[in-house]
Amino acid sequence: MDIIDLDEKFLGDYLVCLEGWSDEIKEGGIHKEIWYRRMKDKGLRVKLALVDGKPVGMIHYVPVEHAFAEGRDSYxxxxxxxxxHKKKGVGDHRKKGIGTALLAAAEEDARSLGAKSMAAWGVSLPVFMRASWFKKHGYRKVDKNSVALLLWKPFTDDAEPPQWIREKKKPQGAEAKVVVTAFKNGWCPAMNMVFERAKRAAAEFGDTVEFRPVETSDRATFLEWGIADGLFVDGKQVRTGPPPSFKKIKKKIARRLRSKR
Ligand SMILES: CC(C)(COP(=O)(O)OP(=O)(O)OC[C@H]1O[C@@H](n2cnc3c(N)ncnc32)[C@H](O)[C@@H]1OP(=O)(O)O)[C@@H](O)C(=O)NCCC(=O)NCCS
Structure with missing residues (x-):
């Protein structure tokens, strides 16, 4: 197994999170690519794990100033x-130490770039990026926002822990129509997929539903709201992990519309 920096040859794999076999992930459109083009000049780092020359793992990290947390001298x-996924694409490569190797490579890279610490988000439930996995690798919880933990590993004695940037304002509804507000940062194809599904679902209702996109890869916009990715129907948040189906989003909008009539 080799760990390499992302190069153009594997850019396509990275943009679909190594799941080129999945039709679902393509629903996320080109948002990750737009985000990537923007962030690569702002210090985005991407490493891939290759087995037999094929990418089977990835890690990406950004200077904390471009993340959803407030901090300094950190990635x-x-x-x-x-x-x-066992029978799809490159198959199952978990539990062979690849995640550990990617994390170690990222930490070494961050140190060599002068960072005093590394931060990560993790979920306190046994899904997605599990906080417990990071804790086993020396990270500790320094902040919490519902189930999203902010995990942190200092490299130096004078490193300062980051904090979550919290929600600053709530999307509003409107009198006469249903408002679907979709926040999109671009870094996550699953979240981009939710954005696209919400846009399509809203369009099916014509003028009775207004779709309001909020582009949070623009830092000022993100800081104005304190929300990076998310979906709201008339100010009520829709759970997006795991991504709701198109049908489910459409149902929620229809229900809200009926309640207004
Ligand atoms: C978290 C994650 C990156 C870990 O990757 P991984 O390659 O399986 O990690 P490791 O192999 O280093 O460690 C996993 C386990 O395998 C065990 N292991 C490591 N090397 C091993 C080996 N050679 N043989 C057997 N077991 C091994 C480790 O002890 C570890 O045990 P644990 O589950 O008790 O922690 C992976 O599970 C993952 O991708 N999860 C989903 C994360 C996600 O949702 N990301 C998207 C968020 S936007």
Missing amino acids: FIHCIWVHG
């Missing part, structure tokens, strides 16, 4: 992912 891990 923030948006995503670590080792392909785990």
Whole structure:
């Protein structure tokens, strides 16, 4: 197994999170690519794990100033992912130490770039990026926002822990129509997929539903709201992990519309 920096040859694999076999992930459109083009000049780092020359794992991290946390002299891990689907694509590569190797490579890279610490988000439930996995690798919880834990590993004695940037304002509804507000940062194809599904679902109702996109890869916009990715129907948040289906989103909008009549 080799760990390499992302190069153009594997850009397509990275943009679909190594799941080129999945039609679902393509629903996320080109948002990750737009985000990537923007962030690569702002310090985005991407590493891939290759087995037999094929990418089976990835990690990407950004200077904390471009993440959803407030901090300094630190990098923030948006995503670590080792392909785990048994009969799809490159198959299951988990539990072979690849995740550990990716994390170690990212930490070494961050240190060499002068960072005093590494941060990551993790979920307190046994799904997605499990907080417990990071804790086993020396990270500790320094902040919490519902189930999203902010995990942190200092490299130096004078490193300062980051904090979550919290929601600052809530999307509003409107009198005469249903408002679907969709926040999109771009870094996560699953969240991009939710954005696209919500846009399509809203369009099916014509003028009775207004779709309001909020592009949070624009830092000022993100800071104005304190929400990076999310879906709201008339100000009520829709759970997006795991991504709701198109049908489910459409149903929620229809229900809300009926309640207004
Ligand atoms: C978290 C994650 C990156 C870990 O990757 P991984 O390659 O399986 O990690 P490791 O192999 O280093 O460690 C996993 C386990 O395998 C065990 N292991 C490591 N090497 C091993 C080996 N050679 N043989 C057997 N077991 C091994 C480890 O002890 C560890 O045990 P644990 O489950 O008790 O922690 C992976 O599970 C993943 O991608 N999860 C989904 C994360 C996600 O949702 N990301 C997207 C968020 S946007």
